[in-house]
Amino acid sequence: MTEHTVSFVVGRLGDLIVQEAFLLSGVTDKVQQMLTEMKRMKTRIINITNSWETYCIKNITKASATSKSQIQRRLRETNPIMEDDNFIGLDKSIDILLKELMEERRLCVVSIVGIGGLGKTTLDKKVYNHIDVKRDFNCHAWVFISQKFERKTLLYQISKQFGYEADQSMEESDLVVKLRTFLENKKYFLVLDDTWSEDAWSILKVAFPNGKRGSKVLLTTRSMIVATFADPWNLYNEPCCLSKEESWELL
Ligand SMILES: Nc1ncnc2c1ncn2[C@@H]1O[C@H](COP(=O)(O)OP(=O)(O)O)[C@@H](O)[C@H]1O
Ligand SMILES: [Mg+2]
Structure with a gap:
């Protein structure tokens, strides 16, 4: 009986070992295939890397990522030029804003707040180019802040527009003092x-004194x-919504 059982178990084990060996040989084949494939990929990567040097291409991933974000910024960048003047229903918002901006108070930041596409930049342009603003203020500057900004670059842009030609080699701290x-x-x-970040004005304002009474910063966000x-002590103007008639006019 025991002999029979042992011979049965040994027989089954033998079958299992044969099966395992069969499966393992399948795995070995697969591993071999994968190894060959990986060697092929490695050779291809080495060839591609060598060809970069041949064609003088360096840091291709980094360069393309940077230029992509630069291009996106350029495309979104705004300026004060009025290309179009067919705007509807802006008069009330312009009046409110102008009243605020003409107040002869200490330096303050007036904000236009509203969702994207509401007309904040358009309102900015209208006010920036308004005859009263052109006449009443001694100097004017417009900068596009967006999500990513560099303080030094912004200070140079602002200085230039205000009429102070800063030396490009100037240290950032000197530029702040000079401005x-x-x-x-x-x-x-x-x-x-x-403006996307609450830090933007915080890090810029050191360069902006109270100036003559009535100086203003107009911020859109x-x-x-x-x-x-x-x-926090200011009025926030959202571009007013259009009336029913104005909406039809726009269509
Ligand atoms: N009052 C208006 N009448 C007609 N078109 C307008 C008016 N306000 C804004 N627009 C148009 O709507 C689009 C978005 O305006 P924009 O000022 O860039 O919005 P925001 O700065 O709030 O994102 C622009 O094409 C602009 O010309
Ligand atoms: Mg805008």
């Missing part, structure tokens, strides 16, 4: 369009937090 001094006795008007952070 402050330049603006000390001026009534200036600065637009910070499309989608975020009430950004606007509140910039100046």
Whole structure:
């Protein structure tokens, strides 16, 4: 009986070992195939990397990612030029904003807050180019802030537009001091369009003194937090919604 059982178990084990060996030989084949494939891929990668050097291409991934974000920024960048003047229903918003901007108070930040596409930049442009603003302020500047910005670049852009030609080799801290001094006795008007971060004005403001009474910063943002952070004591103007008649006119 025991002999029979042992011989049965040994027989089954033998079958299992044969099966395992069969399966393992299948796996070995597969592993061999994968190894060959990986060697082929490695050779291909080495060839591609060598061809970069042949064609003088360096850091291709990094370069393309940077230029892509730069191109996207360029495409979104705004400026104060009025290309079109067929705007409807802006008069009320312009009046409210102008009243706010003409107040002869200490330097303050006036914010236009509203969702994307509401007409904030359009309102900015209208006000920036308004005859009263052109006449009443000694110098004007418009910068596009967006999500990513560099303080030094922005300060150069602003200085230039205000009429102070800063030396490109100047240290950032010197630029801050020079710009402050330049603006000390001026009534200036600065637009910070499309501001996303509450830090933007915080890190820029060191370069902006109170100036002459009535100097203003006009900031546009989608975020009430950004606007509140910039100046909590101010009115926030959203471009007014169109009336029924104005909406038909727009269509
Ligand atoms: N009052 C208006 N009448 C007609 N078109 C307008 C008006 N306001 C804005 N637009 C148009 O709507 C689009 C979005 O306006 P924009 O000022 O860029 O919005 P935001 O800055 O709030 O994202 C632009 O093409 C602009 O010309
Ligand atoms: Mg805008």
